Amino acid sequence: MPEWVTQEWARERAPHVREAGALGLRGDAVARNSSEGHFYGSCHLGCPTSEKRGTDTTWLVDAVARGAVTLTGCKAERFVLKSNPGGENVRSKKCVGLVAACMSDGITKKLRIEAKVSISACGALMTPPLLRNSGLKNRHIGRNLHLHPVSMAWGYFPDGTPEAAAELSGKCYEGGIITTMHRVTARTIIQTPALGPRCWASLIPWESGRDMKERMLRYARTAHAFALVRDRGAGHVDGEGRVRCAPSREDVEELRNGLRQALRILVAAGAAEVGTHRSDGLRLRCDGGLRDEDLEAFLNEVTVGKGPMLPGPDTWALHCSAHQMGSCRMGSSPKDGAVDGCGESWEAEGLYVCDGSLLPTAVGVNRVLRLQGHRRDPGARVTRNSSLLLETVGSCSQRNGCVV
Known part of the structure; x- marks a missing residue:
């Protein structure tokens, strides 16, 4: 082969x-997010013609066009959590932002970013350490790695x-x-x-x-x-x-x-x-x-x-x-997973996980995740009726209208 x-x-x-x-x-043919006839053999190291359609030419471009700010050369150290006595769904804490360190030489100051909603998308190997460093204690954080x-x-x-x-x-x-x-x-x-x-x-x-x-x-x-x-x-x-x-x-x-x-x-x-x-x-x-x-x-x-x-x-x-997943699994309760069916932490309101770590099992090999709504649709949402071609097993709650 x-x-x-x-x-x-x-x-x-x-x-x-x-x-x-x-x-x-x-x-079986493997679908690729590139133009027809694009066969550049080193795209895994960075596509020189931008035909691979990676995040640098799709999602990030859309985000910046809508006012997002991208910071490079930084590393998230911990999320900032506060007491949340009135929180819904028994969440005792509320996430109000994060602290990040600059990785450039000679810069010692740290960034504190305030946000109503924070998302951890560090992957199945780095999201669990970040959540642990933030003070979260759910027993599923770091377990169930596939x-x-x-x-x-x-x-x-x-x-x-x-x-x-x-x-x-x-x-x-x-x-x-x-x-x-x-x-x-x-x-x-x-x-x-x-x-x-x-x-x-x-x-x-x-x-x-x-x-x-x-x-x-x-x-x-x-x-x-x-x-x-x-x-x-x-x-x-x-x-x-x-x-x-x-x-x-x-x-x-x-x-x-x-x-x-x-x-x-x-x-x-x-x-x-x-x-x-x-x-x-x-x-x-x-x-x-x-x-x-x-x-x-x-x-x-x-x-x-x-x-x-x-x-x-x-x-x-x-x-x-080939792929890392499952180390911050979703579940129908804190006993079953670290996050709920929308990826929100069971411990901290406003803190979401949006990467492979929330999958409850290893996905079916080379399945495609398709979301109802094209990347050109600014109102695309992930809802219960979305077309998710994922072979996952486990009890997962999912609320209509959850925006990822």
Whole structure:
């Protein structure tokens, strides 16, 4: 499943689409918020033509046009909470703003911003520390972390071979980013990552200096694929940079099956060599005619090892996370979650969470969140009747007319 998918490859001619179909995997196109025919391979590092339609060309532009002020180079330290004896919905505190520190050298003064409504949108790893630093005590803050765990495979396609010239011209960093995906099970999909040389080097298991140099020389013709699982195991966010999480036994088995399928796709697409990022450098030479029994014997050796800091066998692997969510879950009461169905804190009136941390479970992999109302509609609201294509489970209250 090479990453350098060009526009015509997104059709039946794409080797990874064709071979995945032959293996019984359903291929789905991935919708992208960019202009048709935009296939710049490094947009994950910043789109030079602004066709990716990121927040710098959409939401922020709309906000500034309507009078919003954007402050950069600042870090929110805590929300300012006051006693709220008359508050509704048993909220004992009221949020009246926040305190932020300037990150520029030589500036020691802090900002205090007063606001009727404050929103934490720091993501599932940073929202819990911010809420804790603000004095919130709800037991769900920092718990229930889901990561969409990922295990990666790679396949090397030598340059200059007839097969490569016919099907796989180009480099791994050219073409569109994530144009298709393949579903393995209801909880597992296979996709390609946006993996630059530096990230690629950090994943390569160390065998020797010579091996590392050879791998890096082959980077441009190495296709990368990963298995992504909607995880059921949950972790904790204990503070900034302090995360505890390990996939459940079920999640590990899903990852292993997905990783095996990714390797099958790479072999069927004509890779000369395939492998994983396990510490022992597990790999298989495929050129010269690979027998089915040899491939199955290799796949039987594929495991999803624990991280290098955990006890276990000599072989280990670096785990990756595709998306972080759930660490400030919504619930129908303070016993069930840290925020209500509109994202408002159960402890502080006027304090909302608006990021992936409020999801009660890991979302269905690569589902699309659509809101009734286009970004050009200034009155767009998130209401009970909005079209939310989210696979979430849990008791969540939701009030009509809640503006996010």
